[in-house]
Amino acid sequence: MIELKCEEVWREISNYVDGEIAPERRRQMEAHFKVCRNCAAVLDGTRNVVQLSGDGKLFDVPKGFGQRLYAKLNAHLQTGAPAHARPADMPLGITGDRVPLGSHLIYFWESDDEFASGVRFLELGFSNGEHCVLFGHDEANERVLGLLRAKGYNVEGAITSGMLIVLRRESSAPVTLGKIEAAFAAAVRDGAQVIRYLGNLGMGTAPLPGKGADEVLALEAGATALAHRYPCVIVCMYDVNTVPGRLVLNGGFGKHPLAVCQGALRENPYYALGREPEIGHRSIQ
C-alpha cells in the first residue's frame, strides 16, 4: 500500500537525504521507495548529486589564490593604518580608577571587607575574560580563591584553561621572580592582552617568606621591573595587622609607585626615594 503520493515524496526527498525528517515520515517514504521505481530513481539521483558535489573536487581554486587573497589586507597594513591597539590601562576594581598597564601598586588592608575589596581586582579579570596570576602562601591563596568561588566564578575551570595561574611562595626572591615571569610569558603566549597579578603578604601562620623582610624587598624591587616588561598590573596586598613596620615602610611605600590607602588611589610620594633615578610607572604604548 502506498501511503504517500509521489509529489509528497519529492517535497521531502532532500530532507530525507539529510536525515532531517520525522521517523514516521521516514518509514512512509521508505515504504514508498520500495514500490515506486520512479521515486527511487529520483532518490538515487539526488544522493548522487550530493555525493558528487561534496567530495571537494568540484571547484578548483585558481592557482596563486592563497597569495593574492591577502593583497588588500597587506596594502591596508602598509599604509600605516592603525592596527588593533593594545589597551593602555585597565579598571582597578578596588577603587573606581583605571590604572596604566605596567603599574605596580600597594594595597594596605586591615578588615575582612577591605580584603574582599582587594580581591575585586581579580574578579574584574574573571568577568572580563582576562588572564590572572595569584601569588602568596597557601592560606592567603585559598582565602582569595574561596571569595571568588563564593561569587560564582569557576576557579577550577580557569586554572585548567590557563586563564588563572596560582603561584606558591618560594624561599628565594630570584626563584619566585622566575616563576612569576614564566607565568606572565605563558599568558602572553596564550594571547593575553592584559594580565592581572594579585600577591598577598602577611596574615596566617607564616606571614613572611623563610628569609623574612630582605627577601620581600628583593622581590618587590624585581616586580616593579617585571611590570614594565609585560602588559600587566601588579597589585600587592599587605595585611597591616601582621606585616612588620619595616616592610610597610621600605616594601609597601618604598617599592610601589602607586598606593591605595583608605579607599583612595594615589601616586606614592615615598616610592624609591633617591634609589632608582628612572622611577615612575609608565604606560605601555
Added chain:
Amino acid sequence: MATQAQPQKIEAVLIRQVLGGDNSAFYDLVRPYERAIFTAARSILENDADAEDVAQEAVLKAFVNLKNFRGDAKFSTWLVQITINEARMKLRKDRRKLYDSIDEQQQDEQGDYIPRDFADWREIPSEALQQRELRDALSKAIAGLDPKYREVFVLRDVQNICIADTAKMLGITEASVKTRLLRARLQLRDALAPGIDGSWTTGREEYQKVRPW
C-alpha cells in the same frame, strides 16, 4: 595554525593575539578557510576574477572588524558571512538591480518542483562518478542554477556546511535553506539524469546523444 584538535580554542587565542596588535596571527586565523572563502564568493559571482576581488575585500573587512566578532558564532561562519555580503554587494552594484528582491522572496518556495524524468542511477558503478565529463556537467549545471538556489547548494552540498550555519551565513531561515536545497538538488538531478536508455559508463559519444547540453 588551527588544527582539528580544538580549532575554536586555538582560534580564540589567535583572535586575542590579533586584537592585541599581532597582525601576523590573522593570517594563521584565515588560512584554513581560504578555499571556503573562494567557493562562497564564486557561488554568487559568475567568474573567478570577481570572486577573487570579493575574497580579498572580505579578508580586509574581517581584519578591520575583528573586534566586533562575538565568540558565540564560529569564526568560519562569520568569515563566510562577510564574504557572502561582499559578493552580494558587488552583484548589486554590477547589475544595478536588487539581487535578493522582495519579488524573489515572495516567489520563493511556491509550488512543488516536479522532476523531469526518472532515469535510474542505481546501475552506475562508482568509478563512473569519477569521470571528468560528469564532474564538468555538474559544474555547468550548478552555474545554471538561479543564484538563490546556487548559494544554498554550494554552502550546503559543496562545502558540507550544516543547515543551521548555512542559514546564518545567508541570513535566511533554516526552513528556507531546506526548501531551496530541495529545488537545487532536484534541478541538478534533472540536469544530470542520463535518461532511462543511456548511461554515463558508455563513453562520451553516447552521453552526448542522451543529454546534449
